[in-house]
Amino acid sequence: MAFAAFASTTAPTTDAPARRRSKVALLLLLPGILYLVLFFLAPLVSLILTSLQAPSEFGDIGMYSYAFRWENYAAVIEQYWPHILRSFGYALIATVLALAFSYPLAYFIGVTARRWPLLQSLMLVLVIAPFFISFLLRTLAWKQILSDESFLVTSLKAVSLLAPDAHLTGTAFSVIFGLTYNFIPFMTLPLYTTLERLDLRYLEAGNDLYASGFHTFRTVTLPLSMPGIVAGTLLTFIPAAGDYINASRDFLGGADTQMIGNVIEANFLVLLNYPAAAALSLILMTVILVIVGVYVKRAGTEELL
Amino acid sequence: MVTGAFADRGADLELVGIQKRFPGFTAIEHLDLVIPAGSFFALLGPSGCGKTTTLRLVAGLEEPTDGRILIGGKDVTTQKAYQRPVNTVFQSYALFPHMTVLENVAFGLRRRKITDARSLAHEALRLVELDHLAARRPGQLSGGQQQRVALARAIVNRPALLLLDEPLGALDLKLRRQMQLELKSIQEDVGLTFLHVTHDQEEAMTMADTIAVMNKGRIEQLGAPEQLYDLPKTAFVANFLGQSNLFTGPVLGETSTSITVDVAGRGIVVPKARSHRHAGDVTIGVRPEKLTLHRENPVADSSHNVMGPGRVRDVSFTGVSTQYLVAVPGIGTLVVFEQNRSFGPVEGEGDEVWLTWNVEHGFGLDDDPADWETKFVADTSTKSIAAQRRATLVTELEEA
Numbered sequence: 001m002a003f004a005a006f007a008s009t010t011a012p013t014t015d016a017p018a019r020r021r022s023k024v025a026l027l028l029l030l031p032g033i034l035y036l037v038l039f040f041l042a043p044l045v046s047l048i049l050t051s052l053q054a055p056s057e058f059g060d061i062g063m064y065s066y067a068f069r070w071e072n073y074a075a076v077i078e079q080y081w082p083h084i085l086r087s088f089g090y091a092l093i094a095t096v097l098a099l100a101f102s103y104p105l106a107y108f109i110g111v112t113a114r115r116w117p118l119l120q121s122l123m124l125v126l127v128i129a130p131f132f133i134s135f136l137l138r139t140l141a142w143k144q145i146l147s148d149e150s151f152l153v154t155s156l157k158a159v160s161l162l163a164p165d166a167h168l169t170g171t172a173f174s175v176i177f178g179l180t181y182n183f184i185p186f187m188t189l190p191l192y193t194t195l196e197r198l199d200l201r202y203l204e205a206g207n208d209l210y211a212s213g214f215h216t217f218r219t220v221t222l223p224l225s226m227p228g229i230v231a232g233t234l235l236t237f238i239p240a241a242g243d244y245i246n247a248s249r250d251f252l253g254g255a256d257t258q259m260i261g262n263v264i265e266a267n268f269l270v271l272l273n274y275p276a277a278a279a280l281s282l283i284l285m286t287v288i289l290v291i292v293g294v295y296v297k298r299a300g301t302e303e304l305l
Numbered sequence: 306m307v308t309g310a311f312a313d314r315g316a317d318l319e320l321v322g323i324q325k326r327f328p329g330f331t332a333i334e335h336l337d338l339v340i341p342a343g344s345f346f347a348l349l350g351p352s353g354c355g356k357t358t359t360l361r362l363v364a365g366l367e368e369p370t371d372g373r374i375l376i377g378g379k380d381v382t383t384q385k386a387y388q389r390p391v392n393t394v395f396q397s398y399a400l401f402p403h404m405t406v407l408e409n410v411a412f413g414l415r416r417r418k419i420t421d422a423r424s425l426a427h428e429a430l431r432l433v434e435l436d437h438l439a440a441r442r443p444g445q446l447s448g449g450q451q452q453r454v455a456l457a458r459a460i461v462n463r464p465a466l467l468l469l470d471e472p473l474g475a476l477d478l479k480l481r482r483q484m485q486l487e488l489k490s491i492q493e494d495v496g497l498t499f500l501h502v503t504h505d506q507e508e509a510m511t512m513a514d515t516i517a518v519m520n521k522g523r524i525e526q527l528g529a530p531e532q533l534y535d536l537p538k539t540a541f542v543a544n545f546l547g548q549s550n551l552f553t554g555p556v557l558g559e560t561s562t563s564i565t566v567d568v569a570g571r572g573i574v575v576p577k578a579r580s581h582r583h584a585g586d587v588t589i590g591v592r593p594e595k596l597t598l599h600r601e602n603p604v605a606d607s608s609h610n611v612m613g614p615g616r617v618r619d620v621s622f623t624g625v626s627t628q629y630l631v632a633v634p635g636i637g638t639l640v641v642f643e644q645n646r647s648f649g650p651v652e653g654e655g656d657e658v659w660l661t662w663n664v665e666h667g668f669g670l671d672d673d674p675a676d677w678e679t680k681f682v683a684d685t686s687t688k689s690i691a692a693q694r695r696a697t698l699v700t701e702l703e704e705a
Contacts, residue, residue, distance in 0.1 A: 204366050205399035207386035209413035209458070215387075219412075223403045 051278035062272030094179035110195030170254025178246035194228030315498030316377030316465035323372035347513035569635035580669025613659030
């Protein structure tokens with residue numbers, strides 16, 4: 001009896017603050033939710049609807065009416081599948097290259113340079129420094145450096161490392177180069193944050209247990225830096241796959257290096273084929289989601305948390 | 306790399322003229338040490354005395370500035386850590402967080418390409434009674450369990466030499482006792498050579514066959530625990546390994562077997578065999594539990610030393626015994642441990658007492674009383690540490 005009485009009186013009093021707290025939480029979340037609905041969910045719905053539109057029967061170019069034309073998807077895949085493949089191919093190569101450049105750099109800043117904090121800060125500033133100049137300007141600068149009349153290309157031709165009629169701009173090489181260059185900081189910074197926290201005592205333990213430097217790196221350092229690798233590759237791969245600056249003809253690309261971003265841009269702004277552009281955007285988004293989902297699952301980084 | 310077979314028994318370790326300097330300070334002055342195969346050896350000392358550096362040198366995680374390291378008669382000074390037949394139980398355990406307990410334990414075996422790594426790892430985990438947690442990750446274990454995994458990960462490799470770096474530091478008293486016993490029995494079972502680094506004198510005494518007391522980068526005294534306790538050679542050992550009452554005075558006279566030291570006007574007799582110095586100013590001492598308290602001035606007797614009268618300044622009851630602090634005019638404060646044979650403290654605060662001890666229980670130190678004072682103050686006050694640092698810096702500059 002006594003227990004029952006106790007329970008009945010205490011239950012509401014302990015519940016009430018919890019309920020109040022959940023209301024406060026909801027209130028605090030409201031701006032975020034509103035923002036997401038307004039600027040993510042609504043455009044997404046609009047994009048899906050646009051992708052299914054059909055040309056207006058008596059309309060001008062660029063006039064479309066709502067329909068359910070799923071054929072739009074089949075049409076864009078049929079027409080642009082090389083661009084889609086190229087986008088992911090370039091993004092993959094650029095990601096791998098950026099990782100190969102960034103890992104030693106991040107390791108040096110985060111582990112080797114620990115004893116010299118000043119050097120560490122200086123190198124971090126140097127990694128971030130390019131952000132102070134517009135990404136467009138930097139890419140244009142590379143266009144200058146890689147152009148046919150540039151010192152680099154004429155020198156390469158002079159020593160016969162490049163054929164006399166070869167170009168660097170407008171090739172797959174320059175597009176991938178541009179992508180790699182532009183995304184290296186996005187790869188380096190997350191790698192640095194994981195490696196900076198790497199407990200060197202684990203490496204000593206590895207050495208103590210008969211693992212040489214290389215084996216310790218493979219079995220201890222690399223798995224422990226997996227969160228940084230996953231974050232860095234995602235931050236590089238996702239934007240690189242949808243990038244349209246580097247591959248643009250105005251920058252480092254050419255007619256044969258167009259990526260899906262360039263196609264979407266052309267369809268929206270030049271051809272005024274909104275359904276095709278929307279369908280391509282959604283395809284890009286879905287493929288990225290699937291790739292990222294599989295990747296994160298395979299990388300097994302949740303075990304490290 | 307050491308592949309294939311296990312070390313069939315422990316190997317002896319020999320350090321010859323080891324010196325280790327870091328930028329700015331010298332961790333080890335000059336160290337010569339031989340640890341016989343199959344022994345349980347403890348390096349005991351306060352933090353910063355160079356004991357962990359010694360261990361890291363043996364493990365190959367640091368390189369000596371000078372000197373050689375021999376394991377089982379083989380010079381390993383130039384070998385890398387992964388090439389040495391040595392395993393370490395780290396103070397921080399350093400268990401790989403991305404591997405299961407079993408993978409952690411099997412790590413060394415896999416690297417050495419030992420065939421049935423899994424079953425051997427399970428066996429080692431059974432030894433530390435953690436086989437049921439083999440599939441967990443280290444982060445899911447308690448501190449004590451992690452410590453046992455770290456131990457299993459090291460001993461599963463049957464290293465010729467096992468290094469223990471304060472492995473029990475993070476454990477509570479009860480678990481500590483339990484692990485001390487387990488470690489000791491494992492050592493006896495597998496017959497490996499253990500080198501144990503600790504600042505806990507009790508731990509060193511209960512576990513080790515031989516203790517080396519280290520201070521400021523050198524070994525002060527080396528011997529069996531009871532030998533070190535019974536006959537400390539220096540004031541540092543006398544005070545680091547248990548407590549001591551120390552007195553300084555000139556030698557008044559000597560017989561064929563003993564010397565008499567003048568301590569504030571009283572003649573204190575110490576056997577010659579138990580005293581390192583027989584002339585001039587000497588420091589003598591006696592352990593607190595060897596002292597007996599008397600309410601009346603005891604009758605003089607050639608087999609006992611008498612001191613007093615003094616006043617009891619503090620009484621603290623510790624269960625098994627009672628600790629008295631007795632202030633004796635002209636000498637200072639003495640510590641006395643009395644067993645609680647009947648019950649509770651016998652004397653009260655402010656009581657007048659006399660102290661006696663058997664002549665055979667006194668000991669004479671090897672230290673020169675002249676530098677005894679400076680040596681002692683140095684350990685306690687920051688001011689004198691600063692002064693000492695300054696002095697060493699000045700000498701270093703003069704050398705250069």
